[in-house]
Amino acid sequence: MSKTWEKFQNLYVTDEIRFGDNGTLYANGTSISVGELAALNNLSTTELSYLDSVTPGTVEANKAVVTDASFATAVGAVASPASGTTAVSISKVGPIVRLVFTLTAARMTCTDGAGSGSHGSLKIFDFVANAVSFLGCRQNYTAFAEGAALTGAAGDAAFEIGVGTTAISAAAEKTLGDGAQENVGQAIAITLSGGTGTGTAVNGAVVTAIDGTTTAVDLHLNWSGSAATIDATSTLDVTGTIEVVCALLGDD
Numbered sequence: 001m002s003k004t005w006e007k008f009q010n011l012y013v014t015d016e017i018r019f020g021d022n023g024t025l026y027a028n029g030t031s032i033s034v035g036e037l038a039a040l041n042n043l044s045t046t047e048l049s050y051l052d053s054v055t056p057g058t059v060e061a062n063k064a065v066v067t068d069a070s071f072a073t074a075v076g077a078v079a080s081p082a083s084g085t086t087a088v089s090i091s092k093v094g095p096i097v098r099l100v101f102t103l104t105a106a107r108m109t110c111t112d113g114a115g116s117g118s119h120g121s122l123k124i125f126d127f128v129a130n131a132v133s134f135l136g137c138r139q140n141y142t143a144f145a146e147g148a149a150l151t152g153a154a155g156d157a158a159f160e161i162g163v164g165t166t167a168i169s170a171a172a173e174k175t176l177g178d179g180a181q182e183n184v185g186q187a188i189a190i191t192l193s194g195g196t197g198t199g200t201a202v203n204g205a206v207v208t209a210i211d212g213t214t215t216a217v218d219l220h221l222n223w224s225g226s227a228a229t230i231d232a233t234s235t236l237d238v239t240g241t242i243e244v245v246c247a248l249l250g251d252d
Contacts, residue, residue, distance in 0.1 A: 019034045020034070021034060022034070025037070049062070050062065074092075074128065075090050075092060075097055075099075075127065075128065075248070076125055076126050076127040076128050076216075077125070077126050078101070078124065078125055079123040079124055079125060079126060079218075081106040081107050081108070081122055082107050082109075083105070083106075083107035083235075083237070084103070084104055084105035084106040084107050084237055084238075084239075085102075085103070085104045085105070085106065086101060086102070086103050086104075086106045086122075086124050087101070087102045087104075088100065088101050088102075088124075088125065089102075095247045095248045095249065095250075096135075096245070096246075096247055097245070097246050097247070097248060098243065098244070098245050099125065099242075099243070099244045099245075099246075100241065100242075100243050101124055101125070101241060101242040101243070101244075102241055103124075103221075103238050103239055103240055103241070103242070104239055105143075105145060105237040105238070105239055106122060106124075106221075106237065106238050106239070107122075107235050107236070107237050107238075108120045108121070108122040108221065108223060108235065108236050108237075108238060109233070109234075109235055110147070110150060110223060110225060110230070110233065110234055110235060110236050111171070111233050112171075112230055112231070112232050112233045112234075113170070113171025113172075113227075114171075114227065115227050116171035116172070116173065116227065117171045117172050117173035117174055117175075117224060117225060117226060117227045117230070118159075118171055118172075118224065118225035118226075118227070118230040118233075119168045119169070119170060119171050119172055119222075119223065119224050119225070120168070120222075120223040120224075120225075120236065121167035121168050121169070121220050121221065121222050121223065122220065122221040122223075122238070123167065123218055123219070123220050123221075124163075124219050124220065124221055124242070125218065125219040126216060126218055127212055127216050127217040127218065127219075127248075128216060128251075129212060129213055129214070129216045129251045130212050130213065130216070130217070130248045130249065130250065130251050131209055131210065131211050131212055131213055131248070131249035131250060131251070132209065132210050132212050132217045132246050132247070132248060132249065133205070133208075133209040133210075133246060133247045133249055134183070134184050134205055134206070134207060134210075134244065134245075134246045135204065135205050135245045135246055135247060136202070136203065136204045136205065136244075136245045137163060137184050137185035137186075137201075137202070137203055137242065137243065137244050137245070138185075138200075138201070138202045138241075138242070138243040139161075139162070139163065139185045139188060139199070139200060139201050139202075139240070139241075139242050139243075140199075140200045140240050140241050140242075141161065141188070141190070141198055141199045141200070141238060141239070141240035142198055142239055142240045143196065143198070143238075143239040143240070144157075144190075144192060144195070144196070144197055144236060144237065144238060144239070145195065145236070145237035145239075146192070146195055146234065146235075146236060147234030147235035147236065148234065149231065149232040149233070149234040150225075150230060150231065150232065150234035150235070150236065151192075151229055151230065151231055152231045152232070154229070154231075155192055155193070155194045155195030155196075156191065156192055156193065156229050157191070157192045157225055157226075157229050157230060157236070158174060158189075158190070158191040158192075158225065158226040158228070158229045159174055159189075159190060159191075159223055159224060159225040159226065159230075160174055160175055160176050160182075160187040160188065160189050160190075160223070160224045161187065161188055161190060161199065161221065161222070161223050161238075162176050162181065162182030162184075162185050162186055162187035162188060162201075162221075162222055163182065163184040163185030163219060163220070163221055163222070163242060163244070164176070164179075164180050164181040164182045164183050164184055164185075164219075164220055164222050165180050165183055165184060165207075165210060165217055165218060165219065165220070166179075166180035166181055166183075166220065167181075167218075167220040167222065168181045168220075168222040168223070168224060172224040173224070173226060173227055174189075174224055174225060174226040174227075175187070175224055176222055176224050180207075181220070181222045182206075182222065183206055183207040184206070184207070184219060184244060185201065185203065185242060185244070186201050186203045186206065187201075187224075188200070188201045191229075198240075209249060213250075213251050213252045214252075219244065221238065221242070223236065
């Protein structure tokens with residue numbers, strides 16, 4: 001015959017107490033389940049101290065960093081392409097932010113300007129209202145897919161691609177112009193062969209801090225194609241990663 005409850009004034013255990021899979025231990029008004037105990041089993045006292053009294057959203061010495069509910073929206077939001085995907089991973093310590101974008105066949109519309117060249121832009125991120133100082137960028141493009149009309153199926157598009165705070169809006173002859181169209185990630189010159197190609201670039205700060213307190217700062221993936229290789233308005237699907245590090249300097 002089993003007992004469901006019995007009260008002891010003192011209990012001295014010399015070996016072990018066993019709980020069922022759904023058992024719960026109660027002590028001093030608090031409880032912990034068997035599953036929670038199992039999860040804590042492999043943590044050392046030092047590791048447990050990293051979790052004790054953690055305040056979400058606050059960075060403290062020798063404590064784990066736990067983001068609060070406002071973490072993502074306190075930085076900004078990723079912008080989605082018409083086709084394919086753009087995902088972002090956001091890390092933040094104090095005012096320093098690291099954005100890692102993963103583009104998978106993210107589609108950009110490329111507008112042909114005949115003899116003037118061609119242009120295209122894809123917004124990838126909207127910052128919240130804030131002054132922003134960009135500290136560095138790494139771009140690594142691993143694949144491109146031309147729309148059928150872009151080069152008439154020649155697969156030989158020649159272009160520059162980079163990241164800036166202003167979208168390119170007019171035809172240019174395979175150049176982003178070293179201005180706001182590539183002031184975060186410097187332009188990379190790429191020529192596709194058989195429709196394939198790659199490109200990588202790393203740069204530090206290339207622009208002074210931008211006051212985005214009135215009009216929030218955006219990030220754009222900008223593209224400029226050559227007149228000689230671009231035949232018609234079409235699309236370009238971009239695959240790769242873009243890493244941006246910046247400091248958020250505050251809002252009014």
